Amino acid sequence: MANIKGVTLIELMVTIGVMAIIFAIAIPNYVQWRNENNMESDVRKIYSTLNNYRSKAFTQKTEFKVIINGSSVSVEDNASSVVETVNLTYDFVSNSITIDKRGTFGGNNIYPQNTTIQPQYNCIAVDDTRIKLGFTNDGSGCNW
DSSP states (O other): OTTOOOOOHHHHHHHHHHHHHHHHHHHHHHHHHHHHHHHHHHHHHHHHHHHHHHHHHHHHTOOEEEEEEEEEEEEEETTSOEEEEEEEEEEEEEEEEEEOTTSOEESOOBOBSOOSOOOSOOEEEEOSSOEEEEBOSSSSOOBO
């Protein structure tokens, strides 16, 4: 009987206990990382859309309007026709940014509605001639 090989119930319970402890530590960190990553991804989508239509406005000598409404970004041409819609994971404060024929911006900074998620950047500072990724704690200023 001494040569019987196998896993005892105690060994199995210890293994499950160790795995439970590891998962209890890892899962909250993963959820936080995923939320931060999704927020940054949304900000990059908006930033990319603004830069793309800035280039189009300048090269095609036409105006565009970028409308942020909750969890979607719509781009309208100067005939108020929607030319693109980008869906986001998180809601952002409703905003409207115009891009004129020279590629300059008119509008306000872009902020998330939920500022409890603290990624590297979560807002976009909009100036007449440039846009920059930034960070806000309270939705009142986009620091870059």
